[in-house]
Amino acid sequence: MVQNPVFINGIAFKEAVLDHALKTGRNIKQNRYDKAKIGFLCEGKGCSWRVYCSVSAKYPNKWQVKIMKKDHTCVPTGNCEMLKVPQIARLFVDKIKEEPDYFMPMKIEELVMEKWKINVSRPQCQHVWTKALRWIEREYDKQFGRLRDYCAEIRSSNENSSVELDCVENDDGIEVFKRFYVCFDILRRSWKETCMPLIGVDGCFLKSRMKGQLLVALGRDADNAIYPIAWAVIKVDLGLEEGEGYVMVSDRQKGLIAAVKRALPQIEHRMCVRHIYGNLKKNHGKKPDMKLKIWNLAWSYNEADYRANLRDIEMYDQDVYDDVMKSKPEKWCRAFYKLGPYCEDVENNSTESFNNSIGKARDKPFVPMLETIARLAMVRIAKRDVICSSHEGLCTPYVIEMLESLHKKASESMVRPSTNQTYESTTSNGCAHRVSLASRTCSCRRWEITGISCEHAYGVMLSKGLEAQDYVVHWFKTPIWRRTYAEGIVPLRGAKFWPVGPEPSIIEHVIPYQPGCKKVTKTDKKRKRGVNESP
Numbered sequence: 001m002v003q004n005p006v007f008i009n010g011i012a013f014k015e016a017v018l019d020h021a022l023k024t025g026r027n028i029k030q031n032r033y034d035k036a037k038i039g040f041l042c043e044g045k046g047c048s049w050r051v052y053c054s055v056s057a058k059y060p061n062k063w064q065v066k067i068m069k070k071d072h073t074c075v076p077t078g079n080c081e082m083l084k085v086p087q088i089a090r091l092f093v094d095k096i097k098e099e100p101d102y103f104m105p106m107k108i109e110e111l112v113m114e115k116w117k118i119n120v121s122r123p124q125c126q127h128v129w130t131k132a133l134r135w136i137e138r139e140y141d142k143q144f145g146r147l148r149d150y151c152a153e154i155r156s157s158n159e160n161s162s163v164e165l166d167c168v169e170n171d172d173g174i175e176v177f178k179r180f181y182v183c184f185d186i187l188r189r190s191w192k193e194t195c196m197p198l199i200g201v202d203g204c205f206l207k208s209r210m211k212g213q214l215l216v217a218l219g220r221d222a223d224n225a226i227y228p229i230a231w232a233v234i235k236v237d238l239g240l241e242e243g244e245g246y247v248m249v250s251d252r253q254k255g256l257i258a259a260v261k262r263a264l265p266q267i268e269h270r271m272c273v274r275h276i277y278g279n280l281k282k283n284h285g286k287k288p289d290m291k292l293k294i295w296n297l298a299w300s301y302n303e304a305d306y307r308a309n310l311r312d313i314e315m316y317d318q319d320v321y322d323d324v325m326k327s328k329p330e331k332w333c334r335a336f337y338k339l340g341p342y343c344e345d346v347e348n349n350s351t352e353s354f355n356n357s358i359g360k361a362r363d364k365p366f367v368p369m370l371e372t373i374a375r376l377a378m379v380r381i382a383k384r385d386v387i388c389s390s391h392e393g394l395c396t397p398y399v400i401e402m403l404e405s406l407h408k409k410a411s412e413s414m415v416r417p418s419t420n421q422t423y424e425s426t427t428s429n430g431c432a433h434r435v436s437l438a439s440r441t442c443s444c445r446r447w448e449i450t451g452i453s454c455e456h457a458y459g460v461m462l463s464k465g466l467e468a469q470d471y472v473v474h475w476f477k478t479p480i481w482r483r484t485y486a487e488g489i490v491p492l493r494g495a496k497f498w499p500v501g502p503e504p505s506i507i508e509h510v511i512p513y514q515p516g517c518k519k520v521t522k523t524d525k526k527r528k529r530g531v532n533e534s535p
């Protein structure tokens, strides 16, 4: 057990003995309790193992082992009186913090047996669980109280960043959290200078003790991937529903949009078609074909297609049609997109990658969650910086893929020239369209909306031996892609180094933790979270 018989204090010595007891499965028992002397012996039948440690005369302020009989003549029995509630709680507190509904008393009992072959009772493990939760709560409260200091750390490390923290005073005069918003200056600037002027909002409900919602404002980079610009956490009241992967509380989204707009005026806010469909489904149930019809409408690049698809919905169901008209389709159909943002997505396609990146931070308690989001954004930018720096070619992979998908149709199209760089282009079985290379337009409107040539224009380029990537809007070119990721968030320091302000600390609005309120599903049990998972 002891290679170095000197310890910094009695507690360190005790821990070493406990470690030995766990490793060997022997029932070690303390037999000397003194301020300056501690002794243990083995309770095993006829065993002479014992150890005795006291304050050292030789090394000032150290403890030293004086007597040590280190061979057991007993066999392990599965008992260990040293292993009491606080000791077990210390062994499991980090695990319970991560997954309190998985590391329940029964599981703890099983694990102690599995790992150390030691019997502990169920009531003991119940005490362990509640004790560990109490420790965790206390730690969270302490962290939460320092939210203002966290804001100060952001401002001092990332100058000119906007951080807003709103609280309300409760009846006891204590400040209670209401809203947090952060926009790192470098994200705001990089987005403004290098990403198309389009913002989407994604969000999820928190899994921490406080009922709240995390909302993230996302831009699109030159590769059509999400770029986090700002995020907010808002305390919410009970009774709100979570939609299928997205948040349906539009007035709260407006709050973040308003905050973003203060920082970034003149942006267009498009609605997400999934959002619209979710509302329709509430009123009309899952009607066959309704989804396809709604999506077709959203996908219409031009008003002619839009009108045809709208008529189709009207014929299909008058009530659905009425609701569609009420939902302001000009907000979510491509045909009405302002030209300029060059993002053709009608749905927040980013949801999936949002959940895989920033969204997974929501499992954490409040302050660690905020730290994790900033960290994920920081690492995401750094990783993409590496990817785009090594990418060769005029345009981003998104464009290359898009052109590849159009290549077959384009190469089969019939092209007839006119004057002034205009052409008539007809894909097989398609309608004739008017393409102008000079103004970079096609009467199908797809080119103007996406910023990347449609199959008709691509057909013209192929027939003329022109390089399609030369005609792609600058937002999708490699140099601007690289600029987006050239600079990222300055790393934030840990809580110990946060500037301590004079303001009083604040508290969470907490719904008391209810054991077992969340059922542990099979996938939860299987899930193992990696420490260094990439965003």
Ligand SMILES: [Zn+2]
Pocket (backbone or CB within 6 Å): 026, 042, 043, 044, 047, 048, 049, 071, 072, 073, 074, 075
């Ligand atoms: Zn023994």
Ligand SMILES: [Zn+2]
Pocket (backbone or CB within 6 Å): 433, 442, 443, 444, 445, 446, 447, 454, 455, 456, 457
């Ligand atoms: Zn076209």
